[in-house]
Amino acid sequence: MENKYAIGIDIGGTNIRAAIVSDKGEIIKKIKEKSSGDIIHAIHKSVENLFNENIAGIGFAVAGLIDYQKGSVLISPNLPSIEGEDFVNKLSARFNLPVIIENDANAAAYGELCAGAGRNYSDFVLLTLGTGIGGGIIYNKKLMNVSAEIGHMSINSEGKKCLCGNYGCLESYASARAIISSAIAFLENGRKSILRDWNNNYKKITAEEIFRAAKDGDLLSIEVFKNAGKFLGIGISNIINILSPEAVILTGGLTGAWDIYVKEAITIASERALTYLFKRTKIIKSELTDDAGIIGAAGLVFNRQV
Numbered sequence: 001m002e003n004k005y006a007i008g009i010d011i012g013g014t015n016i017r018a019a020i021v022s023d024k025g026e027i028i029k030k031i032k033e034k035s036s037g038d039i040i041h042a043i044h045k046s047v048e049n050l051f052n053e054n055i056a057g058i059g060f061a062v063a064g065l066i067d068y069q070k071g072s073v074l075i076s077p078n079l080p081s082i083e084g085e086d087f088v089n090k091l092s093a094r095f096n097l098p099v100i101i102e103n104d105a106n107a108a109a110y111g112e113l114c115a116g117a118g119r120n121y122s123d124f125v126l127l128t129l130g131t132g133i134g135g136g137i138i139y140n141k142k143l144m145n146v147s148a149e150i151g152h153m154s155i156n157s158e159g160k161k162c163l164c165g166n167y168g169c170l171e172s173y174a175s176a177r178a179i180i181s182s183a184i185a186f187l188e189n190g191r192k193s194i195l196r197d198w199n200n201n202y203k204k205i206t207a208e209e210i211f212r213a214a215k216d217g218d219l220l221s222i223e224v225f226k227n228a229g230k231f232l233g234i235g236i237s238n239i240i241n242i243l244s245p246e247a248v249i250l251t252g253g254l255t256g257a258w259d260i261y262v263k264e265a266i267t268i269a270s271e272r273a274l275t276y277l278f279k280r281t282k283i284i285k286s287e288l289t290d291d292a293g294i295i296g297a298a299g300l301v302f303n304r305q306v
């Protein structure tokens with residue numbers, strides 16, 4: 001009988017979260033290990049803790065650029081110690097199982113397709129809206145094996161320098177990092193805001209604090225979120241015009257600011273995208289949130305194994 005379970009592992013900057021996932025995308029058992037210290041050891045430990053004879057394979061979701069041929073991570077800004085490590089082939093040999101590795105946003109998109117907000121769509125784009133911005137593209141119910149670095153879509157030719165080296169990237173305007181830095185810039189310029197009373201050192205404010213202030217009517221915070229939403233809307237309108245997906249699914253911490261940030265993005269996308277294409281695209285929230293990467297990475301095992 002074919003095995004109906006896979007291990008899905010999401011390797012993040014702080015934690016390694018792993019689970020046994022059924023072929024229907026249900027999480028059966030979930031564990032968490034710290035990803036600080038010897039990360040390869042922590043990865044092996046996670047697999048050993050979950051392994052049993054009913055496992056069909058192991059799928060990894062990692063933030064960064066993936067070398068699919070070698071089965072390794074080329075570049076991972078949050079996890080440099082994992083770059084070039086050959087843990088995929090070693091685990092495959094040790095457990096005699098297929099082991100796959102995928103970018104975390106791509107895996108999350110596949111997770112939403114298997115068991116989340118994307119299950120009723122054939123074509124959609126997932127955007128992860130957090131410290132940075134990532135993306136994954138589903139086309140004809142399949143994950144497109146492309147980098148989908150949507151956060152590095154250039155939207156302002158004379159714009160801010162991005163961490164990637166380019167100028168004017170979406171991520172430099174619409175991510176949590178961008179929201180925080182633009183609030184700090186306003187505060188440095190002497191703008192009035194309740195954020196000054198909330199935090200002795202306004203250079204340490206968080207995106208959550210800015211959102212809370214915005215909900216309390218703080219004009220600076222509302223402006224910062226709306227401005228980020230405007231750029232997100234430009235990015236979404238580009239996605240709609242290029243790919244005409246049935247849905248754009250938004251996930252990540254910033255979706256908590258839906259009423260200010262995402263609503264502004266939807267308004268701007270409606271004004272900028274081709275009307276016919278915009279009308280057939282739903283802009284919706286993810287359903288799986290933090291588990292999407294784990295479920296997607298495990299799902300890819302079933303999808304790819306021969």
Ligand SMILES: [Zn+2]
Nearest residue numbers: 152162164169
């Ligand atoms: Zn960039």
